Amino acid sequence: MLLLKDIKKAFRQPDGSALPVLDIPEFRVEVGEQMVMVGRSGCGKTTLLHIIAGIGRPDSGKVRIDDWDITLMPEAERDRFRAERIGYVFQTFNLLAGFTALENVLVAMRFARGRPDKARARSLLNRVGLGHRMTHRPSQLSVGEQQRVAVARALANKPQLLLADEPTANIDAAHQQQILDLIRETCREENVALIMVTHSNDVARQFPRMDHLEDINRVAVGGAIG
């Protein structure tokens, strides 16, 4: 389902020199598979997720999702592809502050298909336990509730792949497991492949597959950007 081939990425430093971050010969995730990616801070986990999502471009290599190589797509097509097929849950939730919980989900649908499906948005918010908080803005929601909205938003367009960048890092311990269960269950129900980046061993242990980025990345540890 997802195949990364010979991905290389380096960042330009202020002195003009290149700082290599990623050099991944191959990385695969199957349909509906749930895996966790671990690695120390700054080893390039977020950069890898950005490349998979098409937010960032690799310097070389291929990112294939099903039959599409997103590195060959023009930017506008890549944006549309991301909106329709890839969900993204951020560590800092990244909800749009001026929008209600429901609108945060609807806006993701708007960017993907142009016409939001209100019934699905409500159903998703109900599923994450926020049926009674749909008209609340992020500032009126608890941290845990905000992350639930972010999960509902990430699943709004029935993606094939969900990328979760340390989704429980900013949540108190009591709610971490709830969020984790919620993401995994909804992905399972919708047959969505899940790549979760985490620092937490407790979280990582619950996944059937755990990859260390350092193991698949040829760039020597040290100095990479996370």
Add this chain to the structure above:
Amino acid sequence: MSLWKVAWRSIQQRALVSTLTVLSMGLGVALVVAVLVVYSVVYQSFHRGGEGYDLIVGAKGGREQLVLNTVFYLSQPVGNIPYSFYDELKVGRRFSADVETAVPVCMGHTYQGFRVIGTVPEMFTELKYQGEKKYEFVQSEDADGKKVQGRNFKEDAPFEAVLGAVAASRTQLKIGETIRGIAGGSHTDKQPFTVVGVLAPTGTPVDHAVFVNMRGFQEMHHAEGEGHGEHADHDHEHNDQITAVLVCIYPDRAAAGRTDVVARTINDSRFAQAVVPARVIADLFEGVVGKLQWILLGMAVLTVIEAGIGIMVSIYNSMSDRRHEIAVMRALGASRFTVMMVILMESILLALMGGIMGLLLGHGAIWLCSPLIADWTGVVVGLLQFQWMELILIPGLIVLASAVGYLPAVAAYRTDVAKSLVTTP
């Protein structure tokens, strides 16, 4: 959820700055509306004065001065013309085929600031104003407080007077009361004029004048001359002078171009000139007020453009705070073009809200001032009296908003998603 709503939410999020920006735009647009409406009022006020007759015949001299004096009762008369000119125009064979009505006017001094005009009753029976409207006399209180129907002065009652609507309300003169001292100077009139009627408002300079029977007017001036030791032998030539004659040409003859023929014939004479008031007024208006209007309008438009730049500054300044939000939208799948459109829509919404507020403010203010305007100019301004130029205001604002929104929109377009996403909001 439409992109308009996305833009609207962004405006809501910055409520204070957005409100101030809209207010600034609103004031600019209100100024434009005010200039347009005031121009229209001045235009109507100017042009209405010259309606109702086709020619003014007066002494040789400046045609503008003749019109200003005869139509607007301003300035001093160019001079006088012999009464015989009026006779010739009214009953003479030379003009009988063309002239429908001729009404003489004699410009006098002022009474409490209102010009006194000696004329004949036909002034209010034969002449019309604003096209085909007839002069009417209103019911008003007499000296005892009783409602009395006013009337025109009579030909055979030389010391009767009629008041224009504004003159009546300002002087507080009532029907049956008398007017003295209209000859000017310290001399007291031997015979006062009695007010017999008050005209209904016309929205023309007639509202601002006092009309007296020309016979009494000339008798009084004659006596004035005597009082000052002039013309002690009752110089009848003095009586035979009038300031101007207002001439109506038969409509079919006017349509056949006879107005200019009559005017040329009169202009060929030694003592008199004939002018078409509508043309002189149009020239005066374009030459003086027209240019002023463009200057005022230009200044008002500059205010709107300045408010537009305010929108740009407001949105552009917010861009540094919003890069993260834009990056999130991009990460959710919004294209560069989409986020650019959101910013442009935000700019358009702010400008439109400012525009609507400006229209309401402008018309509201004019409406509140309408009694004052009606009092000064006789032109009644309604709340919904729009000018055609206002039709281009809204499309103009959309163009302006698109132009000023372009810079921040490009900034949004260029947002580096990966970089902005890792920045904490």
